[in-house]
Amino acid sequence: MAGQRRKATLADVARRAGVSAATASRALSSRGHASPSARDRVAAAARELGYTPDPVARALATRGGGTRIAIAVGGHTAHVVNDPYVARVTAATAVTAAARSVGVSLHWLPLHDPAELVRLAESRDVGGVVVVNPTPAALAAVPRTARGRVAAIGVGSRDVPSFDVDNAGGATNVVEHLLATGRRRIAMIAGPSWLPCTHRALTAYRRAAEAASTPPRVVEGDFTAARGDRAATEVMARWPDTDAIFALGDLSALGALDALRRKGIDVPGDVAVAGFDDLPVTSLTHPALTTTTHPVEAIATAAATTLLDRHPHPPVTFYPSTLIHRAST
Amino acid sequence: MAGQRRKATLADVARRAGVSAATASRALSSRGHASPSARDRVAAAARELGYTPDPVARALATRGGGTRIAIAVGGHTAHVVNDPYVARVTAATAVTAAARSVGVSLHWLPLHDPAELVRLAESRDVGGVVVVNPTPAALAAVPRTARGRVAAIGVGSRDVPSFDVDNAGGATNVVEHLLATGRRRIAMIAGPSWLPCTHRALTAYRRAAEAASTPPRVVEGDFTAARGDRAATEVMARWPDTDAIFALGDLSALGALDALRRKGIDVPGDVAVAGFDDLPVTSLTHPALTTTTHPVEAIATAAATTLLDRHPHPPVTFYPSTLIHRAST
DNA sequence: CTGTTAGCGCTTTCAC
DNA sequence: GTGAAAGCGCTAACAG
Numbered sequence: 041m042a043g044q045r046r047k048a049t050l051a052d053v054a055r056r057a058g059v060s061a062a063t064a065s066r067a068l069s070s071r072g073h074a075s076p077s078a079r080d081r082v083a084a085a086a087r088e089l090g091y092t093p094d095p096v097a098r099a100l101a102t103r104g105g106g107t108r109i110a111i112a113v114g115g116h117t118a119h120v121v122n123d124p125y126v127a128r129v130t131a132a133t134a135v136t137a138a139a140r141s142v143g144v145s146l147h148w149l150p151l152h153d154p155a156e157l158v159r160l161a162e163s164r165d166v167g168g169v170v171v172v173n174p175t176p177a178a179l180a181a182v183p184r185t186a187r188g189r190v191a192a193i194g195v196g197s198r199d200v201p202s203f204d205v206d207n208a209g210g211a212t213n214v215v216e217h218l219l220a221t222g223r224r225r226i227a228m229i230a231g232p233s234w235l236p237c238t239h240r241a242l243t244a245y246r247r248a249a250e251a252a253s254t255p256p257r258v259v260e261g262d263f264t265a266a267r268g269d270r271a272a273t274e275v276m277a278r279w280p281d282t283d284a285i286f287a288l289g290d291l292s293a294l295g296a297l298d299a300l301r302r303k304g305i306d307v308p309g310d311v312a313v314a315g316f317d318d319l320p321v322t323s324l325t326h327p328a329l330t331t332t333t334h335p336v337e338a339i340a341t342a343a344a345t346t347l348l349d350r351h352p353h354p355p356v357t358f359y360p361s362t363l364i365h366r367a368s369t
Numbered sequence: 370m371a372g373q374r375r376k377a378t379l380a381d382v383a384r385r386a387g388v389s390a391a392t393a394s395r396a397l398s399s400r401g402h403a404s405p406s407a408r409d410r411v412a413a414a415a416r417e418l419g420y421t422p423d424p425v426a427r428a429l430a431t432r433g434g435g436t437r438i439a440i441a442v443g444g445h446t447a448h449v450v451n452d453p454y455v456a457r458v459t460a461a462t463a464v465t466a467a468a469r470s471v472g473v474s475l476h477w478l479p480l481h482d483p484a485e486l487v488r489l490a491e492s493r494d495v496g497g498v499v500v501v502n503p504t505p506a507a508l509a510a511v512p513r514t515a516r517g518r519v520a521a522i523g524v525g526s527r528d529v530p531s532f533d534v535d536n537a538g539g540a541t542n543v544v545e546h547l548l549a550t551g552r553r554r555i556a557m558i559a560g561p562s563w564l565p566c567t568h569r570a571l572t573a574y575r576r577a578a579e580a581a582s583t584p585p586r587v588v589e590g591d592f593t594a595a596r597g598d599r600a601a602t603e604v605m606a607r608w609p610d611t612d613a614i615f616a617l618g619d620l621s622a623l624g625a626l627d628a629l630r631r632k633g634i635d636v637p638g639d640v641a642v643a644g645f646d647d648l649p650v651t652s653l654t655h656p657a658l659t660t661t662t663h664p665v666e667a668i669a670t671a672a673a674t675t676l677l678d679r680h681p682h683p684p685v686t687f688y689p690s691t692l693i694h695r696a697s698t
Numbered sequence: 699c700t701g702t703t704a705g706c707g708c709t710t711t712c713a714c
Numbered sequence: 715g716t717g718a719a720a721g722c723g724c725t726a727a728c729a730g
Contacts, residue, residue: 047493049707060717065709072710075715095494096436097707099425100722107425107436107494108472111463121464122666124649127456134440134459134475135450141494143437143472146463164376164723165424165436165470265653294653301655319650320453324594324623326630326655337451378723389701394725404699426723429706493707 048089057085068093095141099165106167108142109133109347110160112149114173114194116234121148125317125336129172129193132340140348142167149174151234154181161186168347170340171200173235188350191343194237201353203343204237205334210361211241214286214314214332215248217363223284223312227257229271229296231288238288241316245286257282261292268295276303276311283311284369290315290322290331297325297368312369316361327367335359377418386414397422424470428494435496437471438462438676439489441478443502443523450477454646454665458501458522461669469677471496478503480563483510490515497676499669500529502564517679520672523566530682532672533566534663539690540570543615543643543661544577546692552613552641556586558600558625560617570617570645586611590621597624605632605640612640613698619644619651619660626654626697641698645690656696664688 054064059078067074067082074082085091099105111130113120120126126146134144149156149171158181160169171178171192179197182190187199196202218226228245231238242258249256257279259271268287272295275282285300287293293315300307307313307327315322315331322329339359346353383393388407396403396411403411414420428434440459442449449455455475463473478485478500487510489498500507500521508526511519516528525531547555557574560567571587578585586608588600597616601624604611614629616622622644629636636642636656644651644660651658668688675682 047491050709051707061708062710062718063716066716069709073715078715092492094429094707096425096428097722098709099436100423100429100706100724101708101710103709103722107428108470110467121460124453124456127453127460130463131450131456131459131475134463134473137472138439138474138476141437141474141492143466143474144463145467145470145472146460147467162376163421163470265650291650291653294650298653298655321594321620321623321648321650321654324620324627325650325653326627379725380723390723391702391725392700395700398725400725402699407700423723426706427725429708430723430725432706432725 048091052089053082053085053091056089057081107165108145109137109168109170109344110145110147110166111170111172112147112157112160114149114151114175114178116151118148121146126172128336129340132337133170133344136341136344149178151175151178154178157181158183161189170343175234175236191346193339193343196356201346202356203339204358205361206358207237207241208244210332211244212248213363215245218284218312218314219252221369224254225282226254226284226286227275227279227282229259229261229268229287229292232262233260241288261288263289263292265291265295268292269299272296272299285311286314288316290317290319290329293329294325308369314369330364330366330369332361332363334361377420381418382411382414382420385418386410436494437474438466438497438499438673439474439476439495440499440501441476441486441489443478443480443504443507445480447477450475455501457665458669461666462499462673465670465673478507480504480507483507486510487512490518499672504563504565520675522668522672525685530675531685532668533687534690535687536566536570537573539661540573541577542692544574547613547641547698548581550698553583554611555583555613555615556604556608556611558588558590558597558616558621561591562589567617590617592618592621594620594624597621598628601625601628614640615643617645619646619648619658622658623654637698643698659693659695659698661690661692663690
């Protein structure tokens with residue numbers, strides 16, 4: 041319980057190791073060269089003193105490290121920061137950041153005013169920005185000087201690497217599963233049309249449906265349960281012989297389930313319902329929901345790590361979308 | 370699009386306003402006194418230059434501000450940081466922190482080694498620690514020097530202010546609702562016994578049950594769905610005439626719902642089921658779950674604000690637990 | 699009320 | 715390889 045005296049500083053370590061602060065710094069950060077002997081003595085001194093470098097001072101001196109990574113969530117209202125999916129991304133990022141002694145802040149990125157993104161990327165204390173649900177327009181505002189300081193969860197751009205779910209593959213999996221279980225008149229509740237990363241899923245659905253000679257039936261959604269409910273109602277009104285509904289977003293799927301139940305339509309007897317996105321509770325609904333699971337934590341961690349470690353980034357990295365077959369299909 | 374030249378610094382502002390850096394600092398931070406005229410000129414200069422103070426430098430100079438607030442989640446395994454409730458707390462805190470240019474990091478607080486809490490509280494770059502699901506033992510390790518730098522979501526201690534749900538009131542509400550709807554043999558699936566903040570709910574249940582002359586029926590749970598499932602099974606085996614199950618934690622309630630359905634027990638016909646904690650999807654299950662809603666975001670924001678603004682803190686603040694009556698009771 | 703003078707703890711030229 | 719010295723941008727004494 042040695043918490044009494046003032047925290048050890050680099051100067052203390054240097055003194056104890058009998059070297060200068062500069063050498064101690066080099067030895068510790070293993071940047072620049074230091075003799076093995078010095079390196080050892082410094083390491084020992086640091087250990088004995090329980091020294092940990094002050095991230096604040098380091099950030100100030102290196103003018104660039106940054107003491108936090110900002111998460112900017114694209115959307116039309118400030119409410120987007122309260123989304124459970126965003127919360128998952130934030131928590132995962134906050135864990136990754138914690139290991140480097142940096143923090144995470146969460147911001148709304150108004151899609152009508154992408155300047156906020158630039159402001160964040162240029163803040164001296166921001167080490168990097170993770171953009172969630174970006175649009176090309178918002179990304180276009182990112183100045184070249186911010187290269188390597190911005191990463192996207194969703195679509196990327198020339199300067200912004202993308203870490204994303206393989207939406208196309210995932211959607212294809214779902215549609216093929218539906219086809220394989222005998223469904224032929226499959227409707228889709230899509231995502232909001234302004235969100236480009238959902239286009240791929242929609243395209244994949246169209247392609248798969250076409251290949252099976254079932255004409256596409258699409259209704260726009262917005263990931264909410266309420267919209268899913270209304271969308272399902274609309275689907276059944278426009279195409280009464282529909283035998284499967286594929287909803288982008290599990291909340292919408294649950295809403296659809298509710299709408300069908302009210303109409304006395306049996307799931308999966310009359311209509312199969314599949315979701316997309318792996319809400320933690322979909323195994324507990326009744327009927328349990330067939331959906332896809334996405335490695336959100338891994339995606340967030342990869343994006344954060346790229347920023348934190350200044351990794352050279354591949355332009356786009358896809359993560360698998362895995363089908364989970366349950367009672368609703 | 371004026372992002373080209375180097376960001377303005379306090380010195381630039383001071384020069385432009387024709388004052389010294391110290392005066393500019395005083396004028397901007399409204400700490401210490403500055404003449405109205407100086408204040409105005411500095412403010413104008415700052416605006417014209419688009420100046421924003423560098424939080425990193427500020428933190429270094431004030432030795433104490435801190436550039437992040439740490440969230441420490443008590444538990445027996447590192448897995449606790451992946452909890453959806455924790456994610457909600459983290460996101461809300463990250464939004465509050467963002468307004469002050471600070472970040473949030475997320476840590477596991479091993480209950481068998483509370484030293485981690487001390488380490489966090491003493492890190493120079495940490496402005497404050499929010500402890501989630503604390504135990505008295507862990508809190509006891511907090512040094513007096515950390516007063517005002519630690520806040521708890523859950524039980525507090527003499528030195529650690531507590532921000533928490535009124536678990537007792539919430540549980541009482543649920544039990545009284547059950548009694549009011551004619552239930553008399555009410556079982557409870559409790560929380561993990563090491564988590565003190567669930568004791569209050571348990572006590573309230575016991576008291577309410579006693580007052581209604583219904584002997585308490587308690588099974589320990591752990592907030593998971595799997596445990597809720599097994600617990601409900603155990604309840605029905607030990608007390609077959611049970612007509613209501615109150616589960617601490619909505620996941621457990623959903624698990625219980627599942628177990629009852631498998632046994633062919635009708636809900637709410639034979640047995641009513643109520644949850645606790647307001648998972649976002651409980652309105653969508655079938656039957657929809659009666660539960661209580663808790664202002665998690667408000668709680669997290671209050672705890673973070675106390676830390677950030679060095680508020681004088683009341684020792685303990687309770688937030689209401691509101692009953693939401695749905696189909697399951 | 700305001701300017702001057704010192705740092706906060708670390709990294710980084712630049713000589714030696 | 716290593717040390718001395720000069721900051722990073724800001725705030726905190728201390729005189730004036």
